Amino acid sequence: MANIATQRIKREFKEVIKSEEVAKCAIRVQLVDDNYTELKGEIAGPPDTPYEGGNFVLEIKVPETYPFNPPKVRFITKIWHPNISSVTGAICLDILKDQWAAAMTLRTVLLSLQALLSSAEPDDPQDAVVAKQYKDKLDMFEKTARHWTHVYAGGPCYNQEFADKIKRLEDMGVEENQARVALSSYNWDLERATEQLFSS
Amino acid sequence: MNFEEEYMYEDSGNETSGDDVDFGVEADGCSHTNIQAYEEEYQFEVLSTEAIVQHMIDCIRDVNTVVQIPSTTTRILLNYFNWDKEKLMERYYDGNQDDLFKEAHVINPFKKQTTPTKIKSSKKLSGTEECDICFMVLPPAEMTGLECGHRFCYQCWNEYLTTKVMEEGVGQTIACAAHNCPILVDDQTVMRLVKDNRVRFKYQHLITNSFVECNRLLRWCPSPDCTYAVKVTYVDSRPVQCTCGHTFCFACGENWHDPVRCTILRRWIKKCDDDSETSNWIAANTKECPKCNATIEKDGGCNHMICKNQSCKADFCWVCLGPWEPHGSSWYNCNRFDEDEAKAARNAQEKSRAKLQRYLFYCNRYMNHMQSLRFEHKLYRSIKDKMEEMQQHNMSWIEVQFLKKAVDILCECRQALMYTYVFAFYLKKTNQSVIFEDNQKDLETATEMLSEYLERDITQENLIDIKQKVQDKYRYCDGRRKALLEHVHEGYEKDWWQYSET
Known part of the structure; x- marks a missing residue:
């Protein structure tokens, strides 16, 4: 890896570890391999959002040309959010694309992602289904996001109704995650979700 | 590349005898298009890459004689106004200058003293600074930045600018490397900070390119690999000739296309490029299965069609597209042929077929002349050989020049004819269009005869x-060509021409 990139990551690594956000358990980075090309990031779900109490894991890939090109970041923890794909975890965020600046760091990226969790941009969606729900049925969206946070990111809010519905589909032989995606996409309408699952 | 002064010349529009003299030496002396074919002269100038750079510098200097700001700032401002000096001056003196500088993403040079350079984001550590890109702690001498105050080390600047220029192809609009800082990096700073000559060269290329492309009065010669640009004093659909020999329309950049106008030509080119003709062919030659809508071409056999789509296998009649059953045993004949529905389908199909044929008619003729024009170089070469041979047979140099003149005229006629087909394709039939078509036919016949004479052994x-014979013929051709063009131009003036929407 290019000299500047390695040097930068090493320094940034220390910066993040030392930063006050780490002290508050808000963000964290870990090395995945020894040559600093891949890192694991973690962000805490911001308070007063459906993601509160959850811990979200990110995959960070550092390109050869870092920091002149942005790092490649995606969510490993499944998340229900208009700007994040519920399937692949791909993120739609300007600073990870054309608005990237060389003076930005892993810390700023993680903080920006945390900010994205508290203020979604449904007009520039990565996941159209989620974005539609966010705009049409905000209440349903929040419940769903909270449920996902509970299941995948260790959030505190258990939803008996949702769990029951998933159980019903599981009883029909549907895989759990698949059942959750289908129900979430159809506003937890069991009938329509079943229809969709069995028609394809 | 060897650019010399001689490339810059003002074309007065006159046919100089100098061009003729050149012919004896160069095989490609074919570029002798008659530029002042009609109306008054059109002033233009061919600029080499160096001359473009000089022109750019002159523009900046012009502004700087009036406005006392650094030339690097002027360049950014000019670029912001697409190199329109008047617009810049107007805004500079009429509007809020602060806003102007802000919009153009450059620091107001008059404010520099009042706002001392503040180091915004780099922390000062006892006589050293930290570069925000590589996080190295370095002595201030190894750091640099723009007026916005964001400072980075030389190595990072070099890397940053290199990425922008080489990977993203940004020239004039590279912003400071700091996040959300819109301030643009001026050309002198780029040249100062970038070490690699390849990058510097590409950067120069990018900024000249944006200069030419933003500037209404400049246009790159569209000929492949040609590095010249043509400069005019006002934009018009007129032929200009580049030093490389290519003649093109200044307004649209296509080959000179008299008599057809730029907008119509653009429609034609789009039509030719589009797949729309493929779909026309499909419409004219195929039908859709009435059951599964698969596209079917009938290439023989009787009218009883059985769809080959395995999940469909519909039985239907090719003629009326109805189910086959009611046709009973009349296997080779559809007795429902004249029913209204079938008639309508038949009409639609015929219409589409006729349309396609009409297009193909004009397209073939257009392509045919284009093809012949491509052989132009070959013809010039063979004519040159002939001329040399004739000179060995006791003919003087001057006596054989008629051959070259004949090829010149032949090429001009072909080019004009080629575009008459584009014009004609869109033309609605009127009395004048009949006259036009007569002119076209006459010129076409004469041109083909001239072409034939030139291929005969002498x-x-x-x-x-x-x-x-050749002299008579080329004089006739030239006269007919001019008459045809004049007729079309007269029509433009008098609003004779009506276009169809094809």
């Missing part, structure tokens, strides 16, 4: 005869 015996 011997000592038939020389006098051939020369007479």
Whole structure:
């Protein structure tokens, strides 16, 4: 890896570890391999959002040309959010694309992602289904996001109704995650979700 | 590349005898298009890459004689106004200058003293600074930045600018490397900070390119690999000739296309490029299965069609597209042929077929002339050989020049004819369009005859005869070509021409 990139990551690594956000358990980075090309990031779900109490894991890939090109970041923890794909975890965020600046760091990226969790941009969606729900049925969206946070990111809010519905589909032989995606996409309408699952 | 002063010349529009002299030496002296074919002269100038750079510098200097700001700032401002000096001056003196500088993403040079350079984001550590990109702690001498105050080390600047220029292809609009800082990096700073000559060269290329592309009065010569640009004093659909020999329309950049206008030509080119003709062919030659909508071409056999789509296998009649059953045993004939529905389908199909044929008619003729024009170089070469041969047979140099003149005229006629087909394709039939088509036919016949004469073998015996014939013919062709163009132009002025929407 290019000299500047390695040097930068090493320094940034220390910066993040030392930063006050780490002290508050808000963000964290870990090395995945020894040559600093891949890192694991973690962000805490911001308070007063459906993601509160959850811990979200990110995959960070550092390109050869870092920091002149942005790092490649995606969510490993499944998340229900208009700007994040519920399937692949791909993120739609300007600073990870054309608005990237060389003076930005892993810390700023993680903080920006945390900010994205508290203020979604449904007009520039990565996941159209989620974005539609966010705009049409905000209440349903929040419940769903909270449920996902509970299941995948260790959030505190258990939803008996949702769990029951998933159980019903599981009883029909549907895989759990698949059942959750289908129900979430159809506003937890069991009938329509079943229809969709069995028609394809 | 060897650019010299001689490339810059003002074309007065006159046919200079100098061009003719060149012909004896160069095989490609074919570029002798008659530029002042009609109306008054059109002033233009061909600029080499160096001359473009000089022109750019002159523009900046012009502004700087009035406005006392650094030339690097002027360049950014000019670029912001697409190199329109008047617009810049107007805004500079009429509006809020602060806003102007802000919009153009450059620091107001008059404010520099009042706002001392503040180091915004780099922390000062006892006589050293930290570069925000590589996080190295370095002595201030190794750090640099723009007026916005964001400072980075030389190595990072170099890397940053290199990425922008080489990977993203940004030239004039590279912003400071700091996040959300819109301030643009000026050209001198880029040249100062970038070490690699390849990058510097590409950068120069990018900024000249944006200069030419933003500037209404400049246009790159569209000929492949040509590095010249043409400069005019006002934009018009007129032929300009580049030093490389290519003649093109200044307004649209296509080959000179008299008599057809730029907008119509653009429609034609789009039509030719589009797959729309493929779909026309499909419409004219195929039908859709009435059950599964698969596209079917009938390539023989009787009218009883059985769809080959395995999940469909519909039985239907090719003629009426109805189910086959009611046709009973009349296997080779559809007795429902004249029913209204079938008639309508048949009409639609015929219409589409006729349309396609009409297009193909004009397209073939257009392509045919284009093809012939491509052989132009070959023809010039063979004519040159002939001329040399004739000179060995006791003919003087001046006596054989008629051959070259004949090829010049032949090419001009072909080019004009080629575009008459584009014009004609869109033309609605009127009395004037009939006259136009007569002119076209006449010119076409004469041009083909001239072409034929030029391909004949010239011997000592038939020389006098051939020369007479060729000269007569090319004079006639030239006259007809001018008459045709004049007629079309008169039509433009008098609003004779009506276009169809094809």
